[in-house]
Amino acid sequence: MQKVIIIAEAGVNHNGSLEIAKKLIDKAAEAGADYVKFQTFKAEKLVTKNTEKATYQKKNINIKDNSQFNMVKNLELTDFMHFELNNYCKTRKIKFLSSGFDESSIDFLDQMGMQLFKIPSGEITNYKYLRHVSKKGKPIYLSTGMSTLAEIDNAINVIINEGLKRDQITVLHCNSEYPTQYEDVNLKAMLTIQQAFKVKVGYSDHTLGIEIPIAAAALGACVIEKHFTLDRKMDGPDHIASIEPNELVAMIKAIRNIEKAIGGSGIKEPTITEMKNIELARKKVVAAKKILKGDFFNNSNICLKRSNDGLSAIYFDFLIGKKAPKDFDIDQGVEL
Secondary structure, three states: OOOOEEEEEEEOOOOOOHHHHHHHHHHHHHHOOOEEEEEEOOHHHHOOOOOEOOHHHHHHOOOOOOEHHHHHHOOOOOHHHHHHHHHHHHHOOOEEEEEEOOHHHHHHHHHHOOOOEEEOHHHOOOHHHHHHHHOOOOOEEEEOOOOOHHHHHHHHHHHHHOOOOHHHEEEEEEOOOOOEOHHHOOOHHHHHHHHHHOOEEEEEEOEOOOHHHHHHHHOOOOEEEEEEOOOOOOOOOOHHHOEOHHHHHHHHHHHHHHHHHOOOOOOOOOOHHHHOOHHHHOEEEEEOOOEOOOOEOOOOOEEEEEOOOOOEHHHHHHHOOOEOOOOEOOOOEOOO
């Protein structure tokens, strides 16, 4: 099994603050994530000024202004902040990643040297955008929240038609509710996507807690994305559906352990470490009472116990009715 790529999704949980963004990078690096991911957009190109916030955004923000435009405007990262965060990631030995929400943002990230593109769920039917991203020729992580299988199929075809190979596409199963209820996760759909399109799959999680991404890793996800925050009580659209730093540490540790557990050959055979226990754990044939030479072995004078000597338990039936070749004391291993 290849290493699971873990993306610590800072998203907009920086609240527009460079200082908070750097603290998020610190926590992601300390937890052992492969990437820390932000979001790149210009409010003017993302949403109209009269568009209302999503229901979950209204619920998660303690400001009565219902304008989605005003909300995202306050969450923009400037070009300078992008370069600062990218450079800071290098000092913390973690990779910088950001989702571009429009074509000019993709161009900017490309110029920054981004080596892969993470496509947000909301852009899966934006074929103009998908074509633009695909022409960059770099690997794509495609989130599929709110999508049908047919919509995923169409998006993959758009990407491939622009020259990307199927093995350059990783499709992330996702549910775009914040937070996602456990009964709405439908984790088996990740396997359906894998079987239907013969692509690498992963999981982008918005549930509370860390159980579901761990389960996704156990099912074979090669990418896990998880929102995290410094404090779930902070004001902002995504904090409430994010995990805190100590939970991020626990999640990554569990996934790394799962990698070890499911990374074997798949052949059922004793491992080197357990070979030494076979002799002590398996039963052997021993004398249940004093046996004299020439006595016939039967169910009352031989039995099965853990022992340092004696024939394997598999020979018990074979021994019944055979003559003892010598005397055996009680609990002595029986041999022919």
